Amino acid sequence: MVTRRKKNPWVSEINDIIRGTCGGFLFGIPLLYTMEVWWIGSLAKPRLMMIAIALMFTVVFLLNKTEGFRKRRYKLRAYEAVIDTVEAMAIGLACSAFILVLLRELTFETSIKEALGKIIFESVPFALGVALANQLLGESNNSNGETSSQQENLKKYKQNGLDATLADLGATLIGATVIAFNIAPTDEVPMLAAAASAPWLLAMIATSLVISYGIVFQAGFSDQQKRREQKGIFQRPSSETIMSYLVSLLAGAFMLWFFQKLTFSDPWTMWLDHTLILGLPATIGGAAGRLAL
Secondary structure, three states: OOOOOOOOHHHHHHHHHHHHHHHHHHHHHHHHOOHHHHHHHHHOOHHHHHHHHHHHHHHHHHHHHHOOOOOOOOOOOHHHHHHHHHHHHHHHHHHHHHHHHHOOOOOOOOOHHHHHHHHHHHHHHHHHHHHOHHHHHOOOOOOOOOOHHHHHHHHHHHHOHHHHHHHHHHHHHHHHHHHHOOOOOOOHHHHHHHHOOHHHHHHHHHHHHHHHHHHHHHOOOOOHHHHHHOOOOOOOHHHHHHHHHHHHHHHHHHHHHHOOOOOOOOOHHHHHHHHHHHHHHHHHHHHHHHHOO
């Protein structure tokens, strides 16, 4: 008699949280590089914060009723949608707080009222991204719907490692440009770079790599299994993540030069810190680009 192994509920829960977190980063990272939102949050009164939380709860609840960040095959009941909404908002608050600390917009000198305002207002797009996780880049169920010609083309694509690698690099460049192009010409990047020390820049590198890996290989978006099986020069998860990060950094450096935020007369340290600061949203965009391939 063959017994089926029951899926560990804790593993499912962790995977759901990872998926929601990655969806939050995809949706919310551009707004985190907007100083106007920092100012609004720092000046917000408690009543305005409560209104923002109430509106966020309402919108996220409605989104969870339609899709949400969990891989379910049935319609949510009201109390389940409420639980998922609270969890999505908690993920959004935690992610926004983490990135604000990483960007040095929250420090030990920041007052509690200012910190709460920044976290709440920055968490709105994060929570929306969590609730839209499956809709943003959901897993496609086309195993029975693929035509023979599509399967043959996919097989040829997998067999040609160079073409697969070039396609990934191109998708990374496109995704990185789409996300970082609106951030590169702003004054936020030099402002954040001026406040970043070496340990924080190292933390920025680690965060960029972890988020990129999570989006592409861990969150369960799109055809994740096919990405693991795809053949190419840098197609192992670790090497692909590192190579895509380097490509995203190059794209970020080029955009900073294009918008005259960096010039060839600037010291290399200035190029490094500015590029690493812009590298976080560029890497997230590059990961989304590879998934959309």
